[in-house]
Structure formats: structure tokens, C-alpha cells
Amino acid sequence: MEIFIVLGEFTFLLLICSFLVFSLYSLIEKEKRTFWRSTLFLVGLGVVNFGFRLAPSPLNAWLFGAVFGLFVIFLIFLFVPPLKKKPVEIVGKQEKVDERDVIFARFDLIEGTQNYMDYYGRKPENRKVDDEIRKIPDILATPHFEKSPALFSLAAAEFDFLEHQLTQVQGEVFPESVRSSPSDNTHLVKDIAKYLGADICGVSLLDQAYVYSHVGRGPEPFGQKIVLEHKYAVAFAVEMDLGMVASAPRAPVVVETGKKYVEAAKISIIVARFIRRLGYPARAHVAGSNYQAMLPPIAWMSGLGELGRIGILITERFGPRVRLGLVTTDLPLIPDVPKRLGVQEFCQRCQKCARNCPAQAIPDGDKSEESGVRKWVLNREECYRFWRKAGTDCAMCIYVCPYSKPDNSFHDFIRKMAERSSFAQSLSIRADDLFYGRSPRKKISPLGI
Ligand code: SF4
Ligand code: SF4
Known part of the structure; x- marks a missing residue:
């Protein structure tokens, strides 16, 4: 006894x-x-x-x-029993996405212009909803601006800065080629990206399915066919400050987004320049926008995380609380392998983002098929409509996601447990609701709002 x-x-x-x-x-x-x-x-x-x-x-x-x-x-x-982790399900041929169909490209179109007429001539089904949303004041614009002039001005200054980086993405390749093994190149590029501020970095072969077919935004001519034949993609993520994200959907969130896009642009532009100095072609892909490829699937292929219900990448250490960056290049590299973190199973059980989305834009049911992939398909129009109503990029879903908890030993232990078994996943979802709330309250950011 x-x-x-x-x-x-x-x-x-x-x-x-x-x-x-x-x-x-x-x-x-x-x-x-x-x-x-x-x-x-x-x-x-x-x-x-x-x-x-x-x-x-x-x-x-x-x-x-x-x-x-x-x-x-x-x-x-x-x-x-140990969790049987499913991979992201590719169920059919993945067609290239036309960047002109991306929601941000559609809202760059100005009514009455040739690009506007061309686009809606080809895609009349998008015109009604887009024109409706156009009537709502733009993100960062008046009257949102008046709610917090200083922070909205700061966010606007960050995005102005990004605009000036859009032409810095490519340039001359130096003639002398510095020869190293693919393994050394990979270590070097990852170390440099991290030294410059990336929190995680990975490499994949550049899958042409994730290269946009035509230009929709940025300095290149609208509608120009995109040819991006680099062999490799270097994807990285920078962590967003949880204190700023916890104020979602108010002004600090868009300030933090702008700041992290600036950091990602700096890293990708310098890494691309560095590789060109070694004698290999390289291109940076910068928010604002001068992307030629889709970052979330490339980041998934590069082992940075998995795509979840929320529709964006969920990383191992920071969940969806990151901004992504990309460099494409011909520098010989060793690709990483996509990770299985148990996110597909976790998101199947957890609907916290869907429950807390003010626009009800996140599906709370099963996955559906889009472009050859079985995934949770976000209602992008309703999400963007809410962004314009809030005047920011919202980010409520990023804030409430259990994976967004701080990157420290305690939460890393919980994330590791959730990777191991179904029971641990169910338990952590319930515990997250019990201890943090089914609808966590927004908080005052470090900027005092
Ligand atoms: S950003 Fe906001 S509106 Fe868009 S899906 Fe997330 S919670 Fe919903
Ligand atoms: S809130 Fe839950 S369902 Fe949504 S992305 Fe995060 S883990 Fe997945």
C-alpha cells in the first residue's frame, strides 16, 4: 500500500x-x-x-x-496510437495561377482603364463582387486613417518604402563564378538569410506549377507572360511580433505586416544580389508587389511548414504568425523535404480560426479541391471585404490560431506533443479554449493601441 x-x-x-x-x-x-x-x-x-x-x-x-x-x-x-500524418493532398494536375486573378491584383485595377476592361472582359464573373467591394474605403485610407493617424501613417510609410524596392529584385550576374559544392552553397545561403534576419529558411526545386502565368501587379507590364526558369527556390520566414498581432484587427497589425514585409524584402534582395555576385542568376520576390511565384506552396515544399485551414503556411515554431520571402536561383543547392507536422489532422479537429473570422471567410467543414489540391479554400473576396471594412489586413485568424503561441520551451513542448497523437491534439485544442478562451480578447499592442 x-x-x-x-x-x-x-x-x-x-x-x-x-x-x-x-x-x-x-x-x-x-x-x-x-x-x-x-x-x-x-x-x-x-x-x-x-x-x-x-x-x-x-x-x-x-x-x-x-x-x-x-x-x-x-x-x-x-x-x-501515434498520429498517422497525412501529407498535403495533390489530387490532380496543378495549373499555373494567373497573378491577374489574385485578389490584390484585381483591386489595383482602376475603373475605366484598359487593364480593367481587359480583365473583366475575360473574367466577367468577378466584376460584380469586386465593384461592390471597391465602394468600401481602401485599407489605410480615410476614414480608417482617422482612427489612428500615427499608426496608419507608419504603415503607409512602410508600404511606400516597399514600392521603392520593387525594381531591386534582379540585376547583373557577375562573370566570375565562385564554385562550391551544393551542400556548401545551401549552408551558406541559409546561414546568410538567417544572419540577415530570417527566422527559418529552406530550399526546394522550383516547381513551375507555383510560378504565376502572367503579371498582375508591380513594375512589369500587366498581363505579360512570366518566364521564370530558375531551378531552385530559397524560401524563408520572419516571425511577426505576437504583441502586435494580438491587437488584430486594429492598426498595429498592419504596421507589423509592413515591417515584416520590409524585412523580408531586404533579406531577399541582398541574398539575390549576393548570389549574383557569386556568378549565378538569382531573383528576389518582394511584397508590394513584385512576386513571380506563389510563396505558401513553395515554402511548404521547402520544409518551412504545412498549409492549414487558415489557407496560409503554418510553421513549426511560429504557426501562421510569419511573413514569407523568396529568392529563386540557379545556384546549385540541396532541396529540403516537405514536413509533416500533423497540421492537416489538427486543423480537421480545430475550427478556431473559422469560428473567430469576422467575415466567415474560412470554411468550418471539410476540404475541397482547388487547382489539383485538396485543401480548405478561403473565401478570398469576403476576407478582403473585411480588410477594407477594418482598414487593415485583419489577422484575427493568425492571432487566435493555437500554433501562433510564443516560440518558447513550454509551447514548443505542447506543439511537439500535438505532432505525436490524436489524443494530444484533441486535448491541446480543448485546453487552448479553456485557458486562452474560445474567442481570445484583443490586446493592447506594444505601441499602446
Ligand atoms: S484575415 Fe480576418 S477576415 Fe481574413 S480570413 Fe483571417 S480572420 Fe477572416
Ligand atoms: S486556428 Fe485551428 S483550424 Fe485554424 S489554422 Fe489554426 S490550428 Fe488550423
């Missing part, structure tokens, strides 16, 4: 320590609600433990034994 008491006491100690760590992390992360709830669990466990000690013998031994037994069952469920 004594052994039951020892094992039960050990289980209590382990649980109490876990909640103590959780409370401390919540305090550091300024998550008040989470702190109080985890502290309540901590106190509750202490009271139960004390009650068990007061129970007469042998009842106390049975009680402690039961706690230990339940804990062992819990651990078994946590690891067995």
Missing part, C-alpha cells in the same frame, strides 16, 4: 509542477486569464492532494493509487 501513496504523491508533484510552470509562463506572456485559470488548477490540485493525505488508511492508498493509475492511462493515450 505504501508504494501507491509514493506513486500518487509523485503524480501530484508532477502535475503541480506542470501547472506552476504554466502559470509562470502565462505571467511572463502577460496572459491574465490563462494565469488565473492555471493557478486555479494548481490550487485545486494542492487541495485535493491535502484531502487525500487526511483520508484514513487504507483509503488514502487507494485514492493515491487511483490518481497514479489514471495518470498512466493518460500518458498511454498521449503517445499511443
